[in-house]
Amino acid sequence: MTATGIRPDAKKIVKTNTRIKVTPALREEWYMWIHFLTQNKGSAWKKFSNIFVQADVSSDASGRTFAGVVDIPFGTTKVTAGEFSDSLLSQDIQVKEGEALRATLQMMVNEMPQFIQGKTLVCKVDNQVLKAVLERKGTSHNLSLNNVGKQIYWLQEKGQFHISLQYVESNKNVSDKFTRQSPGIEASLSSAFFQKVWDNLGPFTWDLMASQANVNKDVEGRPLLFFSRYYDEKAQGVDVFLQQLSHLKEMFCFPPIPMISKLLKHLEQQKVSCVLLVPRIWAPWSNLLHKHALATVTFARPYEDRAFSVTHATGKRIPKKFPYFMDAVYVSFE
Numbered sequence: 001m002t003a004t005g006i007r008p009d010a011k012k013i014v015k016t017n018t019r020i021k022v023t024p025a026l027r028e029e030w031y032m033w034i035h036f037l038t039q040n041k042g043s044a045w046k047k048f049s050n051i052f053v054q055a056d057v058s059s060d061a062s063g064r065t066f067a068g069v070v071d072i073p074f075g076t077t078k079v080t081a082g083e084f085s086d087s088l089l090s091q092d093i094q095v096k097e098g099e100a101l102r103a104t105l106q107m108m109v110n111e112m113p114q115f116i117q118g119k120t121l122v123c124k125v126d127n128q129v130l131k132a133v134l135e136r137k138g139t140s141h142n143l144s145l146n147n148v149g150k151q152i153y154w155l156q157e158k159g160q161f162h163i164s165l166q167y168v169e170s171n172k173n174v175s176d177k178f179t180r181q182s183p184g185i186e187a188s189l190s191s192a193f194f195q196k197v198w199d200n201l202g203p204f205t206w207d208l209m210a211s212q213a214n215v216n217k218d219v220e221g222r223p224l225l226f227f228s229r230y231y232d233e234k235a236q237g238v239d240v241f242l243q244q245l246s247h248l249k250e251m252f253c254f255p256p257i258p259m260i261s262k263l264l265k266h267l268e269q270q271k272v273s274c275v276l277l278v279p280r281i282w283a284p285w286s287n288l289l290h291k292h293a294l295a296t297v298t299f300a301r302p303y304e305d306r307a308f309s310v311t312h313a314t315g316k317r318i319p320k321k322f323p324y325f326m327d328a329v330y331v332s333f334e
Contacts, residue, residue, distance in 0.1 A: 032150070035157075058124040058168070059104040060175040061096035063315035064089065067178030067230075068104025072115075080107045080231040081178040082211040083186055089315045091144055097127040098134075098148035100175075105152060107231050109159040116161040123163050126170040134165060178230070186310060187320045188214040189254055189277065193299060193307040195219070197252070197328045200297045201275045208240045208253035208263075208274065216252065224252070245270040253277070261285040264331070268292075273332040280325040292331045300326035 006018050020026075056071040067081035080103050084091075088099060101123060108116050125131055134149055156162060170176055189197075194216045198204060207216050210226035212234050217223050227243055228235035237243050241262065245251070254277040255263045264285050267274055278289065280298070300307040300322070308320035 032154070056124070056174060057104065057108075057121050058173050058175040059097070059100040060126060060170070060173050060179050061093065061100040062179040063093070063096075063313050064311035065179045066096060066100035066103055067175040068100055068107060069175040069178070070104065070108060070112075071174065078107060078111060078231060079175075079178060080104055081175075082228065082230065082232060083213040083311050084315070085213045086317070089311065089317065092142070094127060094129045094133070095142065095144045095148060097125060097130045098145055098152070100179075101125060101130070102148055102152050102155065103233070104175075105155045105159075105163070106233050109155055110233060111231070113159060116159055118160060120162045120164050122166055124166050124168045124173060126168055126173045126176070128167060131165045131167055134163075186211075186214065187254070187256075187308050188310070188317075189216060190307055190309065191217065196299045197275065197277065197297070200299075201295060201328055201330050202252075203250055204252040204275070205250040206248055206252065208245075208251055209255055209259075211235075216254075241266050245272045248272065251275070260289075264288050267331065268333045271333050273330070273334055275328055275330050277326060277328050279322060280327050289329060289331060292333055293329050294332050295330040297328045298325055299328055 059068040070078045207224040207226040215223045215226045227240040251274040303321045305319040310320045
């Protein structure tokens with residue numbers, strides 16, 4: 001509405017003759033306020049008693065990754081973590097910290113709705129600006145941060161809980177370590193080079209090791225079904241090594257090099273077929289790979305700078321150059 005140039009004190013004739021385009025974002029804002037005014041009547045949390053969840057809820061973000069940890073005493077520890085999508089990589093750290101908190105709360109809404117309903121969640125963050133904005137002690141002209149704040153608000157409405165933010169120093173934030181893992185294990189394959197693999201050995205339905213940020217897409221641009229390393233709201237499951245794969249078909253996987261051996265043994269145990277993207281090197285797993293290889297396609301030469309990329313600590317995506325040939329290998333243990 002600001003983009004129209006109309007001010008509150010503008011003349012009536014100016015307001016009458018100005019047309020405002022109803023965008024999806026504006027329509028969403030209207031419905032949100034209608035809900036707020038009719039359902040909550042301006043007192044969003046008056047129905048909540050001061051019952052605090054006995055859990056360590058922490059979130060954190062770096063230039064390239066986010067993480068959230070929910071540690072329940074005498075219970076399970078749940079972790080959500082991953083790389084930011086391209087649309088978030090260029091955002092400032094406050095937006096990324098907000099997204100980390102949003103992703104953590106989304107995990108709780110999806111995974112433990114009965115545990116949090118009607119409760120106050122004490123959430124630990126190491127960003128004072130984010131804490132101030134979300135607690136209304138400050139405001140932000142950053143529309144992206146405001147948008148994340150709205151999503152966090154409506155997650156509370158959906159899950160019927162309230163959050164109380166607690167500032168902690170970065171070195172005391174238990175989720176911090178998950179945002180500082182080596183970017184080398186998160187190498188992404190470019191869409192152009194994945195298309196080459198698809199054309200030779202596809203089609204594919206599954207991407208066995210991926211996240212929302214780097215999952216490969218089919219020829220129509222739709223993300224493949226995938227398993228993630230940590231909780232991911234779009235994933236079909238967490239940790240491929242805990243999954244039953246025997247009923248799945250058309251699988252693709254680009255595993256981190258240190259995990260190739262473990263993955264091959266898992267595929268062998270499950271008695272399935274899969275296309276793997278692996279380096280052409282001698283390794284303890286080489287014999288097992290070649291024994292069950294039905295087809296091999298070389299599609300990247302040493303130091304190829306267009307096929308792979310990783311996210312730098314600054315949040316920029318840079319080429320990843322492997323010093324060896326990279327092969328797409330169709331292996332079958334059926």
